[in-house]
Amino acid sequence: MISLILFGLLALLLLLSVPIAISLGIASTIALIVSGKVSGSYVPQGLVTSIDSFPLMAVPFFILAGDLMGQGGLSQRLINVGRMFFGRYTGGMAIIAVVTCIFFAAISGSGPATVAAVGAILLPAMARDGYKPSFSSGLVACSGSLGVIIPPSIPMVIYATSANVSVSKMFMGGVVPGLLIGFALIAYAWLQSKKDGQKPGDYRPTGREMLAVLNDAKWALMVPVIILGGIYGGIFTPTEAAAVGVIYGLVVGTFVYRELKLKDLYKIFAGSALTSATIMLIVGTATIFGRALAIEGVPMMLADFITSAVDQAWLLLLAINVILLIVGTFIETIAAIIILTPILLPLVTALGVSAEHFGIVMIVNLAIGMITPPVGVNLFVASRVSGLSLETVVKGAITPMLVMIAVLLVITYVPALSLALPAFFGM
Template sequence: MSLVLLAIFIVALLAGAPIAIALGLSSAVAIVAFDLPIHVLVQRAVNALDSTPLLAVPLFILAANLLNAIGVTTHIFDLVRLVVGRVRGAVAQVSILVSLIFSGVSGAALADIGALGKIQVDQMVAQGYRKEFAAGITIAAATIGPIFPPSIPLIIYASVTNVSAVQLLVAGIVPALLITLFLMAQVAVMARLYNLPRDTVRPSLRAVAQKAVLSLPALLAPIMLIGGLLSGYFGPTEVAGVTVAYALFIGFAAYRTLSLRAVWDSLRDTVEATSGILLIVSTAAVFAWVLTLDRVPALAGDYLLGLSDNPLVLLLLVNLLLLVVGMFLESIAAILIIAPIVAPALHAAGVDPLQLGIVFVLNLMIGLLTPPVGMSLYMVSIVAKMPVHSVVRGVMPFFIPLVLSLLVVTLVPAVSTWLPYLISQ
């Protein structure tokens, strides 16, 4: 049964079907072909969406859309430029730091690129950076978003593996900061090697103070979000709701740049984005159920544990698997299909569930930078108006800090587990 399911799924993908259609169609054919109860198709799909943590997904998407409509990204970008100053490669360093700050409300790599990509690329090109370099650092910095809370991929991973969503989101804080440091170190090295331009901005204490006051309402959003999670007062869904309310407040009362039309457009964009994500979630749940019925997770677990009972060896094997899968499969679909299969075996071998969640998602985020299905490549290609092959050439040097970050997270469990276990004590 699983062979039929996988064969139809692969054929549908090769034929160009959207991932949700490929998952749903292959599951439906397998259910009918093997005379399984047809009502399971709807039942499993609906049950997959009956999840409180998943409510955070549309709310975080809406919060990011509202903050983008308000125009807070420009204020944050200008403030960080003034703080960083005129060091060589300054605007590239600013792009990384702004991606870290904005990731505190966006939760997705494509959201970061959509909100920041054009600003980042245009600023760097205007200062004399090669367009390929500008596109490359923009894509690489966007991988921070799905690791730093609120991360939509981490919330979905938690929902399918029965891991605490709050602990998993907190587990992403230190790895995200690590990625930020490694990317900034890479830019510093390239600044010396390639004589990258200095910023033309003239920082002064007065200018920094003025821009800080203007940016303060925007900067409080990620601080409030992280504080709510760390304090334990809010779960992901509650924090998402509070962030939406805060975005509406600063949009209408503080910046006064938000209109009812902009709110409507944000709601419409949120519905479009959410419907695509949740359609994949529901169809992947049916797909996973068919695999489970055929004992694929149990067999895969036995196979992995038969290869080795060493947690590190198993993690390295899963890294290789996910790096390949990320080249061909959309990240949320990969989480929903593969996580239920491999997670139980690695948990049984002693891999910490929080570490595995971060390793899993970071692998797939690197996959967003790799052809042929790397969505970040195509997104930046659109916003920067440049061919995909040029974008790929620009991003190649930044695989070094990203893969190095992945190795550290894989080899040192405490990078992921220290903070969540510290605050739970």
């Protein structure tokens, strides 16, 4: 009964075009009130405690860092490097979008931050070059999800804590799967651009021009070196790395590239605060929604159903993939990890699946959840930065999402993709 209220009311509110955060909050609140299992203060307390997290603090910092880098010229120089290497090919701008998202993922640790930073510059440029708005916005939304797969990744930190595994091993395990998804999206971008009749670019830089572009971009190219080097070297945590990124972007944009003006700071800080507030409200209400599901025992019922239906590792992984893809459409990534890891991890480890491999599979599944409505955070960010309707962005994200699901199956059934690199470095 309560589950019907929860999902039925959410579906109704979404059909009425009520904002996703408000829909999740209303559905969860009414369902919890009807159930009578919690006190009236549960929802407001949950909204506060769900975002009262040190790792989660990295999200607004990375969003601000991305905005500062975008306004300060760092993101533009990364794009210039991508254009130098890929601008001559069919679909060059689309390929550059994916490549820049891969690079920025190693800076941000956040899917929404990656979409915001890259999309703000590239989506207008792709529109000027004649790319379909739905294609370009959907591609950036999907590519932005690499922000939680390629290290540093906030959800990986949450999973490592929940599963009691090494954060560094999880980070290292995400490199190959993240790059594999990136290459698959590049192939899709090239094929779709060719199908749409995009002409090859005419940009043919000389050797001197290439050196000039690389020299101009050296401060931007140093960002992932500083952030990842600091994290792997034990100098600072991912959250602290986000704060370092803010300072670095501010200093380089203001005093090195001199494209960031003091008069622009208020607008940048206000815009970052608004984006962060939107995302945090979704995180809070989605967490309440997930807790309502847990109170009603929905995850436990799913676990019981799975164990009674399958007894082989490959079937169990397939079933879990399906469940996680469905869960990712309704529950925010961090909430899903916290709720489902204690339930699903014992099931897979009992059949010989390593906790680290399962963690990568879970992260990739939930990264896809960032581009599936109704809780597709990347879709909302892409819609916001592009000025397009959510329906337009969703339409463009369908095909690249299917590409990501195909790669997910490869990652699921080839554990070496997640485990070989950590093993090589003795982790």
